[in-house]
Amino acid sequence: MLVFDIVIPTYNNLGELQKCLESLDTQTFTQFKVWIAIDGSTDGTLEYLSSKRFSFASGWLEHSDKTNHGRAATRNLVLPYLTASYVLFLDSDLTVHRDFIHAHYTALSRGYVISLGQIKYKRGNIWAEYDMTRGMNRFKNNLAEIPAKYILTGNVSMPTSLFFKLNGFDEAINTYGGEDTELGCRIQKEPGVKVLFNKQAVAEGVMDKPLSFALQQREAFAKQGLRYLLNKHPWAKDVFQINFLTSWRGKILYHLIPRKLLMQVSENRHLPLSLRLKMVHLLVFYHLYKGYHQRD
Numbered sequence: 001m002l003v004f005d006i007v008i009p010t011y012n013n014l015g016e017l018q019k020c021l022e023s024l025d026t027q028t029f030t031q032f033k034v035w036i037a038i039d040g041s042t043d044g045t046l047e048y049l050s051s052k053r054f055s056f057a058s059g060w061l062e063h064s065d066k067t068n069h070g071r072a073a074t075r076n077l078v079l080p081y082l083t084a085s086y087v088l089f090l091d092s093d094l095t096v097h098r099d100f101i102h103a104h105y106t107a108l109s110r111g112y113v114i115s116l117g118q119i120k121y122k123r124g125n126i127w128a129e130y131d132m133t134r135g136m137n138r139f140k141n142n143l144a145e146i147p148a149k150y151i152l153t154g155n156v157s158m159p160t161s162l163f164f165k166l167n168g169f170d171e172a173i174n175t176y177g178g179e180d181t182e183l184g185c186r187i188q189k190e191p192g193v194k195v196l197f198n199k200q201a202v203a204e205g206v207m208d209k210p211l212s213f214a215l216q217q218r219e220a221f222a223k224q225g226l227r228y229l230l231n232k233h234p235w236a237k238d239v240f241q242i243n244f245l246t247s248w249r250g251k252i253l254y255h256l257i258p259r260k261l262l263m264q265v266s267e268n269r270h271l272p273l274s275l276r277l278k279m280v281h282l283l284v285f286y287h288l289y290k291g292y293h294q295r296d
Contacts, residue, residue, distance in 0.1 A: 001031065002010045002031055002032065002033055002083060002084035002085075002086050002104065003029075003031040003032060003055070003086060004031065004032035004033070004077065004084050004085075004086050004087070004088050004101060004104075004105075004125070004157070005032070005033055005035060005082050005083065005084040005086070005087050005160065006024070006034045006087075006088045006089075006090055006101075007035050007037060007075055007078045007087060007089050007090070007291075008020065008021075008034060008035065008036050008037065008086070008089075008090050008092050009037045009039055009071050009074040009075050009091070009092065010037070010038055010041060010045060010092040011038075011039040011040065011068060011074075012041045012042060012043045013042055013043070013093055014043045014044055014045045014048060014111075014141055015043070016092055016093040016205075017036070017045065017092040017181070018048070019091075019095050020090070020091075020092050020093070020094060020095055020096075020200045021034065021054065021199075023096045023097075024056060024096065024101075025055055026057065026098050027053060027056075027096075027098060027100065027101050027102075028099050028101075028102050029094050029099075029101040029102040029105055029116075030056065031057045032056060032057070032088075032101055033056065033059070033084065033102075033291035034054070034056060034057070034058045034059065035058070035059050035060070035061060035077075035078045035081065036058070036059075036060040036061070036092075037061050037062070037074045037075060037077045037078060038060060038061065038062040038063075038067035038074075039062075039063070039068050039070070039071070039074040039235055039259055040062075040066060040067040040069065041067060042168060042237075046060070046062070047230065052088070053065055057164040058137070059075040059081070061078060062077070063077070063083070068082055069138075069171070069174065070171070070173075070174035070175070070179075071153075071179060072105070072168075072169035072170060072171045072173055072174065072179040073169070073171040073174065073279040075089060075153070075168065075169050076168040076169055076171060079163075079167075079168050080163075082163070082164070083158050083160075084160060085159065085160060086104070086105075086108055086157050086158065087157065087159075087160045088101070088104055088156070088157035088164050089153045089154070089155070089156050089157070090154065090155055090203065091116075091154035091155070091203070091205070091268065093205050093206075094119065094154065094155065094163055094203035095203065095204055096202065096203050096204075097202050097204075098183040099200070099202065100117075100201055100202065103115075103117070103198060103200035103201035103202075103249050104117060104157040106200070107143060107157075107196050107198045107200075107201070108144075108157060108158075108159070110196070111194070111272045112159065112162075112192050112193050113158075113193065113194045113195070113196050114123075114148075114151070114157070114162075114187065114193060114194070114195045114196065115156065115158070115159040115196055115198045115201060116136055116146070116150070116151055116152070116154060116155070116156050116195055116197050116198060117130075117155035117156060117157070117197065117198050117199075117201035117202065117203055118136075118137075118155070118197070118198065118199045118201065118202050118203070119152065119154055119155050119202075119203050119204075120132065120202060120203070120204045120205075121204070121205055121206065122204075122205070122207070125207045125208060125209070126211055126267060126276060126277075126280060127209050127210075127211050128207030128209075128283070129208060129270075129273060129276075129279070130277055130280045130284075131207065133277060134255055135150040135152070136150045136152070136197045137207070139197050142198070142199040142200060143196045143197065143198060143199075144196065144197045144198070144208060145195065145196060145197075146195050146196070147183040147188070147195070147198050148183075148187040148188040148195050149181055149183070149184045149185065149188065149236070149238070149239050150184065150195070150197075151180050151183060151184040151187065151195060152168075152180050153179070153180045153183065154203070154246065155201065155203040157201075158172075158226065158237070162187075162190070162193065165190075166183065166186055166187070166190075166222035169182075169248075170182050170183070170232075171184055173225045173228060173229070174227060175220055175221055175224050175225050176217045176220065176221060176224060176242070177217060177218070178221050178225030178226065178228075178229055179223045180227070180239060181229060181239055181240070182225075182229050182232070182233070185208075185229070185232075185233040185236050185239070194227065197258060203267075205261065209217075210278065211263070211266060211267060211283075212263070215231075215283055215284065215286075215287045216287070218284055218287045218288055218291065219257045219288070219290055219291035219294075220239070220244075220291060221291065222287070222288045222289075222291030222292040223291040223292065223294050226242070226288070226292055227292065230242060240288060241285065241288065242292075244285075245288060245289050245292050245293075246292075247283075248289055250285075250289060251289075253285070254285075254286060254290070255291040257282055257283075257285075258266065258284055260284075262279045262282055262283050263283065265279045266279040266283065275288050
């Protein structure tokens with residue numbers, strides 16, 4: 001009997017996907033099936049999966065038009081096929097420890113909960129360093145109950161019945177980022193469900209995203225995804241610092257930020273990491289503000 005359906009979306013990162021699947025091949029908890037959801041990959045992913053045989057149950061899915069639709073729509077491909085008690089979402093660029101699934105199962109056994117696993121990146125990249133200080137990472141205790149807005153679907157598990165009730169991800173958010181937070185907004189309205197930060201369910205990866213690119217992604221999200229999210233959930237004023245983004249104080253800060261200087265400080269490896277992270281935080285605000293207030 002299956003306990004977990006594991007859903008892994010992938011788009012043109014076959015090498016990382018292979019490592020991800022290899023790490024699942026060593027799990028101490030074996031009652032699971034892996035679904036690889038292909039988002040228009042053209043790098044040989046489909047050919048690899050068609051010829052590969054795994055020790056665990058597996059299947060693959062893709063969009064009917066074989067093009068890229070974004071992570072929300074790609075994860076939703078699995079909705080008609082879920083049969084296990086729990087669904088676990090894992091990003092294809094991550095590898096997991098041997099007791100990864102067991103750690104999720106232990107947390108889920110505590111009741112009507114969502115198990116939000118920890119993501120650790122190889123240190124060095126400034127965006128990775130910044131990412132590992134935000135959101136759920138502010139909570140130090142294992143299995144601490146945290147707000148649903150911190151949900152990241154790169155490493156999270158929940159009762160399948162809850163995912164069905166939510167009707168999956170909102171496919172209207174097709175830019176990078178935001179589908180996690182939107183799902184969290186709906187979960188926050190679900191009575192009785194708790195989100196637990198599961199520091200024992202560890203997934204690891206390498207973040208090589210340049211800071212400039214990461215900031216542009218935030219700006220693009222603020223222009224489209226964030227506007228949509230707040231139109232759908234107007235009560236969610238605490239996500240992405242929206243209260244400050246729309247205040248006169250935020251406007252003043254935006255115009256005072258010396259972006260070029262902050263970029264230089266953030267990317268200077270000779271400076272203290274704590275200082276660099278503070279500069280990145282200001283840059284994130286700058287690009288969120290710019291995107292949110294940019295006219296179409």
